[in-house]
Amino acid sequence: MELTKEQFIRDFKDALHEEQLIRVADATPTELFQALARTIRKYITPMWLKRRNQLVEDKQKIAYYFSIEFLPGRMLETNLLNLGILEVIKDGFDELGIDFTSVKRAEHDMALGNGGLGRLAAAFMDSLATTGYPGFGNGIRYRYGLFKQKIVDGYQIELPDDWFGSLGNVWEIRKDHDIVDVKIFGHVYLSVNEDGRVVPVYENSKTLRAVPYDVPQIGFENGIVNNLRLWDVEIPIEHEMGYPTIEERRKITDITAILYPDDSSYEGKELRLIQEYFMTSAGLQTIIKSYLKQGLPLERIHEKVSVHINDTHPAVAPAEFLRILMDDYGLEWADAWNATVKTMSYTNHTILSEALEKWDAELFKSVLPRVYQIILEIDHRYVAEMAARGVDASMIEHTRIVKDDQVHMAHLAIIGGHSINGVAKLHTELLKEDTLRDFYAIYPEKFNNKTNGIVQRRWLQIADEPLSKEIDQVIGTGWRKDIHQLRKLLDYKDDQQVLADFYRVKQEAKERLARFIAETTGVEVSTNAIFDVQVKRLHAYKRQLLNLLHILKLYWDLKDNPDKDMVPRVFIFGAKAAPGYHFAKSVIKLINEVANLVNHDESLQGKLKVVFLENYRVSLAELIIPAADVSEQISLASKEASGTSNMKFMMTGAITLATLDGANIEIKDEVGDENIVIFGMDKDEVYRHYEQHDYYSRALYEANPTIRRVVDSFVDGTIPNVRNEGSEIYEALITHNDEYFLLEDFESYVAAQEKIDQLYRDKEVWARMSLINIATSDKFTSDDTIEQYAQEIWNLER
Ligand code: 26W
Numbered sequence: 001m002e003l004t005k006e007q008f009i010r011d012f013k014d015a016l017h018e019e020q021l022i023r024v025a026d027a028t029p030t031e032l033f034q035a036l037a038r039t040i041r042k043y044i045t046p047m048w049l050k051r052r053n054q055l056v057e058d059k060q061k062i063a064y065y066f067s068i069e070f071l072p073g074r075m076l077e078t079n080l081l082n083l084g085i086l087e088v089i090k091d092g093f094d095e096l097g098i099d100f101t102s103v104k105r106a107e108h109d110m111a112l113g114n115g116g117l118g119r120l121a122a123a124f125m126d127s128l129a130t131t132g133y134p135g136f137g138n139g140i141r142y143r144y145g146l147f148k149q150k151i152v153d154g155y156q157i158e159l160p161d162d163w164f165g166s167l168g169n170v171w172e173i174r175k176d177h178d179i180v181d182v183k184i185f186g187h188v189y190l191s192v193n194e195d196g197r198v199v200p201v202y203e204n205s206k207t208l209r210a211v212p213y214d215v216p217q218i219g220f221e222n223g224i225v226n227n228l229r230l231w232d233v234e235i236p237i238e239h240e241m242g243y244p245t246i247e248e249r250r251k252i253t254d255i256t257a258i259l260y261p262d263d264s265s266y267e268g269k270e271l272r273l274i275q276e277y278f279m280t281s282a283g284l285q286t287i288i289k290s291y292l293k294q295g296l297p298l299e300r301i302h303e304k305v306s307v308h309i310n311d312t313h314p315a316v317a318p319a320e321f322l323r324i325l326m327d328d329y330g331l332e333w334a335d336a337w338n339a340t341v342k343t344m345s346y347t348n349h350t351i352l353s354e355a356l357e358k359w360d361a362e363l364f365k366s367v368l369p370r371v372y373q374i375i376l377e378i379d380h381r382y383v384a385e386m387a388a389r390g391v392d393a394s395m396i397e398h399t400r401i402v403k404d405d406q407v408h409m410a411h412l413a414i415i416g417g418h419s420i421n422g423v424a425k426l427h428t429e430l431l432k433e434d435t436l437r438d439f440y441a442i443y444p445e446k447f448n449n450k451t452n453g454i455v456q457r458r459w460l461q462i463a464d465e466p467l468s469k470e471i472d473q474v475i476g477t478g479w480r481k482d483i484h485q486l487r488k489l490l491d492y493k494d495d496q497q498v499l500a501d502f503y504r505v506k507q508e509a510k511e512r513l514a515r516f517i518a519e520t521t522g523v524e525v526s527t528n529a530i531f532d533v534q535v536k537r538l539h540a541y542k543r544q545l546l547n548l549l550h551i552l553k554l555y556w557d558l559k560d561n562p563d564k565d566m567v568p569r570v571f572i573f574g575a576k577a578a579p580g581y582h583f584a585k586s587v588i589k590l591i592n593e594v595a596n597l598v599n600h601d602e603s604l605q606g607k608l609k610v611v612f613l614e615n616y617r618v619s620l621a622e623l624i625i626p627a628a629d630v631s632e633q634i635s636l637a638s639k640e641a642s643g644t645s646n647m648k649f650m651m652t653g654a655i656t657l658a659t660l661d662g663a664n665i666e667i668k669d670e671v672g673d674e675n676i677v678i679f680g681m682d683k684d685e686v687y688r689h690y691e692q693h694d695y696y697s698r699a700l701y702e703a704n705p706t707i708r709r710v711v712d713s714f715v716d717g718t719i720p721n722v723r724n725e726g727s728e729i730y731e732a733l734i735t736h737n738d739e740y741f742l743l744e745d746f747e748s749y750v751a752a753q754e755k756i757d758q759l760y761r762d763k764e765v766w767a768r769m770s771l772i773n774i775a776t777s778d779k780f781t782s783d784d785t786i787e788q789y790a791q792e793i794w795n796l797e798r
Contacts, residue, residue: 071113073618318416574616
């Protein structure tokens with residue numbers, strides 16, 4: 001948009017003076033942020049309205065991305081960048097004597113997500129608007145975001161993330177005219193009405209009022225504003241007498257109170273099922289209503305509407321869609337089913353069996369009696385159709401929706417939709433060959449891959465402004481609009497000056513992070529050290545513990561030989577553990593205690609430092625990632641569906657130290673073998689162990705003195721101030737046979753780390769690797785990922 005500095009200053013002062021009655025000089029950063037956000041909202045509103053009217057007028061097809069998590073982080077700077085007014089606003093603030101950075105930091109992260117899945121959903125919202133496709137989000141407006149992590153005495157403590165504060169979310173707009181009712185519980189029987197139609201009759205069900213709040217999603221310099229719709233629950237006015245007790249009222253408002261803090265593990269909790277149904281039903285009801293306003297027949301809704309199921313959390317969608325089409329609008333099964341399958345599509349984000357949602361049939365039936373009836377009918381028809389097609393009976397049994405008194409949500413999503421995709425090449429292969437093998441045999445045409453991506457604008461232009469400016473110097477600014485121009489950097493891979501400049505920019509980012517580390521943890525780190533970073537959710541399969549084993553190995557090396565020739569290292573961790581995930585919490589404690597051990601040991605001569613940064617989140621990632629030399633992507637091969645931080649590190653010039661897992665493989669394909677450091681078993685070797693049952697961690701432990709010494713450190717008093725945590729780790733590794741094969745990968749990990757050490761010694765070599773990583777990271781722009789979803793799955797036009 002066009003905006004002059006003078007106009008902005010007038011608008012901003014109006015917002016501050018008239019709406020908040022404050023003078024610039026007196027305002028706190030939070031007040032300034034509020035005024036700025038309100039000013040921006042005024043700029044956005046006309047574009048937002050125009051977009052909606054245009055889509056209605058053109059009867060364009062819209063894709064709706066249903067996700068139980070959206071993790072945008074801070075929105076201010078992205079919004080300004082995408083509107084094309086970031087520089088104008090910064091200039092305006094300079095003139096007013098306001099520090100932009102402190103204002104931007106006053107915004108609380110919007111943390112309605114756990115990790116990769118939620119962050120990806122937010123990235124897709126940005127890319128949908130940027131590519132200009134009509135794609136809207138549908139999720140939950142949680143009162144509290146993902147818990148805030150504090151580290152106390154080395155332990156994780158969880159505090160509520162009161163992200164609304166007293167001021168609420170400035171970006172959202174409540175939409176009363178789209179309020180709908182959602183029914184849960186009670187009993188349902190079928191009856192024949194006057195027209196001779198079979199209709200469900202509900203008894204004793206509870207009605208929830210679903211209230212939508214819309215958050216604008218602004219495209220990059222294209223004037224397009226899409227919509228992210230988040231649902232809140234309220235007590236329906238006309239039913240107020242039906243919910244007399246405070247307890248019952250609280251039960252209702254609890255539905256949107258908290259985001260479940262579990263990442264990669266699933267618990268069949270009633271409240272979670274209600275959350276999932278609540279946002280799915282509310283979203284589908286309003287989508288169908290707005291489609292009908294166009295005066296088109298419901299049988300053809302799939303021509304104008306796509307519904308995407310992000311992981312299984314909204315996978316009740318096919319059944320709910322059928323229910324609405326039949327019960328509320330009188331469609332026959334065949335027509336309703338045809339429209340449903342053509343409307344729905346599903347992405348799988350994990351092969352970990354503990355993360356695949358299956359609901360206890362009794363629970364499901366008690367919460368969603370009518371939907372359960374419909375699911376039974378879908379299941380019944382599926383079994384009959386497959387039998388008629390001559391599909392093998394055991395295969396039918398494996399793939400049906402309801403079996404062993406459980407409702408298999410992934411099965412519903414696959415049977416009830418036309419597309420199922422994985423999130424990286426390897427992951428999709430594993431789905432086809434292993435996890436969903438029988439489905440692949442039945443519906444090969446439904447399977448496809450969509451490798452994840454990241455929003456380059458946030459991770460390069462915003463989070464790494466100094467690097468962005470350096471890139472401008474070398475190849476001009478065209479890459480800011482067309483990320484593929486980054487490849488032009490490859491022409492400079494032997495240019496000493498360019499390499500030196502990039503190296504310097506990285507050092508400066510490290511200095512900024514070093515200051516932050518000193519301020520927040522009191523640990524002094526040298527920027528001559530390799531900044532070796534692992535930031536992601538704490539999970540056994542991600543193997544933060546393998547990283548720690550290597551740190552202990554270095555510790556013992558240095559204790560034995562203080563003059564060991566090594567480049568100093570700073571190991572930086574950031575990770576939240578699910579509050580009920582005992583093992584993960586023990587690993588956090590141990591990282592912190594190893595940090596205490598090494599950071600205060602003078603004999604190590606500062607060659608080894610360990611830092612755990614608390615409360616890892618999007619805004620902290622924006623500080624950490626640009627400062628990384630080494631990106632640790634060390635999950636056991638086959639376990640990490642894709643990973644997306646790996647792409648962010650690559651884009652800001654870190655060297656990836658990785659197993660052949662998830663998108664690491666595709667990163668390797670882009671940068672070439674010489675510009676990444678790979679170690680460990682590949683997925684075939686891992687699977688071979690599973691098939692042959694021939695993994696014995698104790699044998700590895702007994703045969704290898706280095707492993708023994710490192711593992712013993714957990715139980716022999718080496719690490720101070722620990723209780724049972726050390727022996728728990730020891731038992732996981734030795735007694736319980738090391739589920740994620742850390743010990744088998746240990747030696748090759750150590751060798752890979754030694755290679756990193758050697759490579760880093762030659763600044764030019766390192767800077768060249770780094771430049772090649774940056775130059776080829778365009779491969780992972782989420783704009784391209786969305787382009788593929790739009791063309792190949794949703795069939796959208798822009
Ligand atoms: C029902 C509980 C639950 C919670 C989280 C089930 C499943 C999950 C997912 C595993 C969460 C998740 O974030 N998965 C990640 O998705 C990213 C985006 O596709 C991938 O990059 C990560 O590899 C994958 O772990």
